[in-house]
Amino acid sequence: MSDEPESTLIERAKSDPDAFGELYEHYVDRIYNYIYYRVGNVDEAEELTSRLFYRVLKALPRYVDRGAPFASWLYRIAHNLVANFHRDQARRPSVPIDDLPLASTSRAAPERVAERHDTERTLWQAINALHEDRRQLLLLKFGDGLSNAQIGEVLGRTEGAVKSLYHRTLLALREEMEQRGYTRGADGANGTGTSEED
Amino acid sequence: MDDSIHSDLLNAHADALLQGETDYRERYQTLFPHQVEALDPLFALAESTYTLVRAPITMRAQFKATLKADLLAQAHQQRLLRRRGGWRWAALGASAVTVGVIAAAAWRGTHGAAR
Structure with a gap:
């Protein structure tokens, strides 16, 4: 992200597509990681990441900064999306273990x-x-x-x-x-x- | 009492992990020797969990780029629609004012003539 304070960037992003692009670049990896660890599947993680950013794009003009970090708002949307996803799938939110990355080196x-x-x-x-x-x-x-x-x-x-x-x-x-x-x-x-x- | 201390120590340990500090146990060992010893398995578990969930995941570059392009296209379209919407309201407002002015003039004309 540029040197611009995040709050200013968010305000700009409400009406300026380029500023929205900057916000996207700043958060997309973190949000994807979070979703991926919750669903354990690339296709589903991509689908939910995509849905999340479309939802953000639609809701951003109504976003009001109440002092909580912008990231918390994004994670809250991600949390709701993943919860709905698991509910729709009518299954306990379980992650296929074999798909998850392992930390140890070779x-x-x-x-x-x-x-x-x-x-x-x-x-x-x-x-x-x-x-x-x-x-x-x-x-x-x-x-x-x-x-x-x-x-x-x-x-x-x-x-x-x-x-x-x-x-x-x-x-x-x-x-x-x-x-x-x-x-x-x-x-x-x-x-x-x-x-x-x- | 111990529960609260345990909770504080575990949270402080997690903060230390996130900040990359490695001398956590030594620092607290002298202050809370028994608690630190009792919590040792939980510290180890927290460290393993930290290492595991920090494993990097690489997102498909094509997906990332395509999604960005789609979102920007949508953002441009939204901006255009908002502007058009703005012009529509402005036009509607102007029409209402014009109608009002004409109506007022007509009313004055009618009442003026009646006098």
């Missing part, structure tokens, strides 16, 4: 890489088994780097509530991992965390 020994991939798949399964709000909290916090206050805007909760939710989310995630045979989070012998080999 520089380590092959057996170590395979072991890590297993752990990462298990971790994805555990994240996927969490309640919708908890899964979303992890994606917004770690995937998008949003603060608790911003996450609160998206989830319709207070900052304090998000803080406690994070604690409960990690406890629930640990339980999910334990049910899958991991006794110490996802690190240690079965770890996915970074190590000297990476």
Whole structure:
């Protein structure tokens, strides 16, 4: 984005297509990532990303800056779109694990890489088994780097509530991992965390 | 009490992760030795989750470019429609004023002649 303050760019984008193009360039990757992690499929992620930006284009002239970051507004639309998508599909929002990217690199020994991939798949399964709000909290916090206050805007909760939710989310995630045979989070012998080999 | 401290420590740890700080545990170990020890598995889990969901996803460049072009075309069209809409209202307003002026003149003419 240019040096122009975001609020000015948003005001311009209400009537200037080029300014809208700048906003698009600034946010499209983040929004796509967020949606992709929620649906786990390129075609569906593209479809929903596309719908989101058309919705933004239509609603932007009525957008009023009330102090919350513009990104929170976008994530809220994305959240609603994904929720509707899962409702329409009449299924629990589950993400096909095999489609999701794995973090480990291939520089380590092959057996170590395979072991890590297993752990990462298990971790994805555990994240996927969490309640919708908890899964979303992890994606917004770690995937998008949003603060608790911003996450609160998206989830319709207070900052304090998000803080406690994070604690409960990690406890629930640990339980999910334990049910899958991991006794110490996802690190240690079965770890996915970074190590000297990476 | 512990729950609240645990919650604070876990959130501070997440913030440290996001800011790329690596000495989190050392910093808090002296202040809250027991809590930090108890929370160690959750710190590890948070770190693994952070690493996993940060894995980059590359969007198809063609999709990104095509969507942008379509959106810009739509934005131009919307702007045009808004302008046309504006002109229509302006024309309607002008017509209403003209009709009003003519009606007022006619009324004056009629009443003037009657006097």
